[in-house]
Amino acid sequence: MILIWLIAIPVAGGLAAWLLDKWAPGAPRWTALVAMLLNLLIGLRLLAPAEGPWLVAIDVPWIDAFGIRFHLAIDGLSAVLITLTNGLGMIAVACSWHEIDRRRGFFFFNLLWVLAGIIGVFSALDLFLFYFFWELMMVPMFFLIAIWGHENRIYAAVKFFLFTQIGGLLMLAAIIGLYIVHGRATGIYTFDYNALLGTAMAPPTAMWLMLGFLIAFAVKLPAFPVHSWLPDAHTEAPTAGSVILAGLLLKTGAYGLLRFVIPLFPEAARTFAPFGMLLAVIAILYGALLAFSQTDLKRLVAYTSISHMGFVMLAIFAWNELALQGAVIQIVCHGISTGALFIIVGMLQERLHTRDLRRMGGLWDQMPRMGGMALLFALASLGLPGLGNFVGEFLILIGVYPVHRTLTILAALGLVAASIYSLWIVQQAFHGRARETRHRLTDLTGREGTILGALVLAIVWLGLYPQPVFTLTRPVLDRMLQTARSAPATPLKITLAPAATARAAGPVEGDWHADR
Amino acid sequence: MMWQQFTPELYHFAAALLFTALSMTRRVDNRRDYWVALSLAGGGLIVCLAAVRAEGLLFLNTYKVDLFAQLFKVLLSMGLFLVVALCSELNGVARRWHSEFYLLLFTCTLAMMLLVSSVHLISIYVSLELSSYSLYVLVALRRDAAMGTQAALRYFLIGIFSSAIMLFGLALLYAATGLTYLSDLVQVLPGVIDQPLVLVAVVLTLGGFFFKLALFPFHFWAPDVYVGAPNQLAAFIATASKVAAVAVLLRVVAATGGQETLLVDSLAALAIISMTVGNLAALVQKDFKRLLAYSSIAQAGYVLIGILCMSPEGADAAIFYALALLLMKFTCFLAVVKIAADGGNPSLDALAGLHRRSPLLALALMMAVFALAGIPPTIGFTAKLLVFSAAMHKGYLVLVLIAMFNVVISLYYYLLIVKAAYLTEPAVETPAPVLSLSARALTTALIIAIVVVGFYPNPLIVMARQASSSLF
Numbered sequence: 002m003i004l005i006w007l008i009a010i011p012v013a014g015g016l017a018a019w020l021l022d023k024w025a026p027g028a029p030r031w032t033a034l035v036a037m038l039l040n041l042l043i044g045l046r047l048l049a050p051a052e053g054p055w056l057v058a059i060d061v062p063w064i065d066a067f068g069i070r071f072h073l074a075i076d077g078l079s080a081v082l083i084t085l086t087n088g089l090g091m092i093a094v095a096c097s098w099h100e101i102d103r104r105r106g107f108f109f110f111n112l113l114w115v116l117a118g119i120i121g122v123f124s125a126l127d128l129f130l131f132y133f134f135w136e137l138m139m140v141p142m143f144f145l146i147a148i149w150g151h152e153n154r155i156y157a158a159v160k161f162f163l164f165t166q167i168g169g170l171l172m173l174a175a176i177i178g179l180y181i182v183h184g185r186a187t188g189i190y191t192f193d194y195n196a197l198l199g200t201a202m203a204p205p206t207a208m209w210l211m212l213g214f215l216i217a218f219a220v221k222l223p224a225f226p227v228h229s230w231l232p233d234a235h236t237e238a239p240t241a242g243s244v245i246l247a248g249l250l251l252k253t254g255a256y257g258l259l260r261f262v263i264p265l266f267p268e269a270a271r272t273f274a275p276f277g278m279l280l281a282v283i284a285i286l287y288g289a290l291l292a293f294s295q296t297d298l299k300r301l302v303a304y305t306s307i308s309h310m311g312f313v314m315l316a317i318f319a320w321n322e323l324a325l326q327g328a329v330i331q332i333v334c335h336g337i338s339t340g341a342l343f344i345i346v347g348m349l350q351e352r353l354h355t356r357d358l359r360r361m362g363g364l365w366d367q368m369p370r371m372g373g374m375a376l377l378f379a380l381a382s383l384g385l386p387g388l389g390n391f392v393g394e395f396l397i398l399i400g401v402y403p404v405h406r407t408l409t410i411l412a413a414l415g416l417v418a419a420s421i422y423s424l425w426i427v428q429q430a431f432h433g434r435a436r437e438t439r440h441r442l443t444d445l446t447g448r449e450g451t452i453l454g455a456l457v458l459a460i461v462w463l464g465l466y467p468q469p470v471f472t473l474t475r476p477v478l479d480r481m482l483q484t485a486r487s488a489p490a491t492p493l494k495i496t497l498a499p500a501a502t503a504r505a506a507g508p509v510e511g512d513w514h515a516d517r
Numbered sequence: 518m519m520w521q522q523f524t525p526e527l528y529h530f531a532a533a534l535l536f537t538a539l540s541m542t543r544r545v546d547n548r549r550d551y552w553v554a555l556s557l558a559g560g561g562l563i564v565c566l567a568a569v570r571a572e573g574l575l576f577l578n579t580y581k582v583d584l585f586a587q588l589f590k591v592l593l594s595m596g597l598f599l600v601v602a603l604c605s606e607l608n609g610v611a612r613r614w615h616s617e618f619y620l621l622l623f624t625c626t627l628a629m630m631l632l633v634s635s636v637h638l639i640s641i642y643v644s645l646e647l648s649s650y651s652l653y654v655l656v657a658l659r660r661d662a663a664m665g666t667q668a669a670l671r672y673f674l675i676g677i678f679s680s681a682i683m684l685f686g687l688a689l690l691y692a693a694t695g696l697t698y699l700s701d702l703v704q705v706l707p708g709v710i711d712q713p714l715v716l717v718a719v720v721l722t723l724g725g726f727f728f729k730l731a732l733f734p735f736h737f738w739a740p741d742v743y744v745g746a747p748n749q750l751a752a753f754i755a756t757a758s759k760v761a762a763v764a765v766l767l768r769v770v771a772a773t774g775g776q777e778t779l780l781v782d783s784l785a786a787l788a789i790i791s792m793t794v795g796n797l798a799a800l801v802q803k804d805f806k807r808l809l810a811y812s813s814i815a816q817a818g819y820v821l822i823g824i825l826c827m828s829p830e831g832a833d834a835a836i837f838y839a840l841a842l843l844l845m846k847f848t849c850f851l852a853v854v855k856i857a858a859d860g861g862n863p864s865l866d867a868l869a870g871l872h873r874r875s876p877l878l879a880l881a882l883m884m885a886v887f888a889l890a891g892i893p894p895t896i897g898f899t900a901k902l903l904v905f906s907a908a909m910h911k912g913y914l915v916l917v918l919i920a921m922f923n924v925v926i927s928l929y930y931y932l933l934i935v936k937a938a939y940l941t942e943p944a945v946e947t948p949a950p951v952l953s954l955s956a957r958a959l960t961t962a963l964i965i966a967i968v969v970v971g972f973y974p975n976p977l978i979v980m981a982r983q984a985s986s987s988l989f
Contacts, residue, residue, distance in 0.1 A: 066978040067906075136893045143932075147940050155940060159932055166928055170921040177906045178914070 668745020
């Protein structure tokens, strides 16, 4: 029942916000804030170790004629991600408090429906239902960008929509394909995740189906070379939209890889893993390089997301416990730190009416508090020990090292690049001499300080004591590792140089790659 | 006994006769005509619903009453009722011709009802022609006579061309098999479908139905007729007329067997070309109705995928798709009619700021457009899912991928409609469309139907399954 509430509250809150808009101009934002607070509190109850594989589940027939069930279930991984969703959702509502000045009701309606869709994605265990939520989050996001975005908003929104739809439709084809393959083999036509796990199929079929899923998630993640929607969408979206895009929507891609691609198609994913890791490293370096060459601050932050999410993809394709633990922490911390950076950019834009780095400089004098916050999150982004992102990236690199040394070293170069662009942000925007005369700027207001303060607490806590997240997610990751490892081995036709290197490095205990 | 099974047809025949009488009265009273037509169409819907479980063979076995036919008759009468409900401001037709307009709508519906029940080649041909001729005249009733006549003439010329092709196909079919009953053909055709003569005969025969469905290469009339016809009539052509075409195509294609043959390949080719041509042409349209016409051509391609599967799943999908098309297209045309209150042709720009001028209408249009684009949770998504999974059951993976690629192309122009309605503001302030209380109720009902059926399609899928069981 709790699962229904988690989705129903944002849905109902969104509708209420929309309808109340006529009644009082301030009503939508309060409705949205209360709804998300309620959701956060309810969601906190989920952060408990599970007895069985699933903490809570709901499973009722939905479209019987097609074997589709309304099956939602949560384990530790989903619970962590849902808490992140609720938390960032509240932050997103709070940072739109004054920024959104027209069609407020519709804005908060869209915002809450995106969040409802994301929570659905993180908890759906019926593939059809998953696709349903996957699509449900697209349309409101399209409106968020297209109505309340900046200059090129419609172009960015349409590009975002088309990219994700291409991926989504390929995933739909793969879902139907898996449904039919499983139905032919067993006579039971179902979309249920648990039933579909371990479906026996010919390697080429598995490869094609996996690619269908993979492309959808890679677009969302975003992985090189399907990342080009991201800079536009992130840059043009309003602050809350950027926070949700970077903090949550990208995570649905990582979650999909983790939950669906590898457990459902372990053999095909193993064959693909060297390519996946290679693409991930390209994303890390390429994203960092592009980030460094931006002059639009928001675009710069957007490109850093590509680089950081590359680490997550690298970890997932390395598929061992350390790397996966790192990926989960990285997912959470990137959501927080990048969300915070986008919020700071939004605040700067509200004050300066520009996002151009070349027109900033010397802001520290007038806004020391904001400068401090920006410095802290920039340091988080570059992976300073003591802050959450360091834990994630460090674990990922340790986990990936035995699988592939060269790629690990290259990925570590990404950290160097991250230091450059992160410090560049602070140096260009806040230090130095002011490059143009400007009026007096107000430092952080109470509302802004509270928002950023909450995020600081979260990122420091995760940096110093990430154990709760590990405790929650370890059983889930262990089970996933088990599932993917126990799959029947099929002879592989493609042998790649990276795989050979991996073997040379010696098998690691429980290494997925070494099983071949 | 026999006549009871024939009630829906008799009812619509009587209604048409009544309008013949009304059209001969000297006094022109549009309100009277409207209310008479609306109540008759509502009654027709009830009659069809009451007769949905009727079964039997009539008229020397040329006319089959089964769940399949009766279900389509319900859809047709629903289409008629919805279109008549839009006619309260029938400004696209001169005032003195209103009763003729209703008369022909009823005869056309009658003809399409005959069509979905016909199981004999000649009765199929005759009812197809009857429905087409009603439409030719209806198109010409446009108040702007030059525009109406031009569209009607084009419609007529392509129509008789396609029916000539169809007749030729029927003649060849008779020459090859010596049979005219579908029930006999279904015994013989599967064995001989690979003979070139039979294949050509079947494809040519289908040409007549492709014309109805606006499928490549018989689609050229659609954009001009949609633009040239009165808006309400364009709604009728886009909904009821398509539903009837799907029904008859299902019946005839099912009679050819259902094996992997050259026929499937040629139908698949037509589906692909239709989708691609429709979607690519729609990308550049500025006129709202013309855009909807090209979108219809593309949608016809998706329906054909369900039909060419020649499997029970495919038939379910096509039946469901017909219902979905009826609701989605009608909702779009509801917006067209309400925006162009003067009976003119609205451009996409005329939609600007609709979300402010009429939030309900904008919401309905958005839902319909997202349904056409196949985005959940709408009826259009379920329909596409059914079609695609039926095709994948048959192993037509490439066809499905091409269709999905087309869906992505179509998203762009569907988003243009949403953009026009939700994101742009009008250059000059235009008056808000007037929605009466009943129009509001209708619009709300359509929104609810599109979402609810999309969210919980189970009963309708079961219904479609029962209906299609008589085909195979």
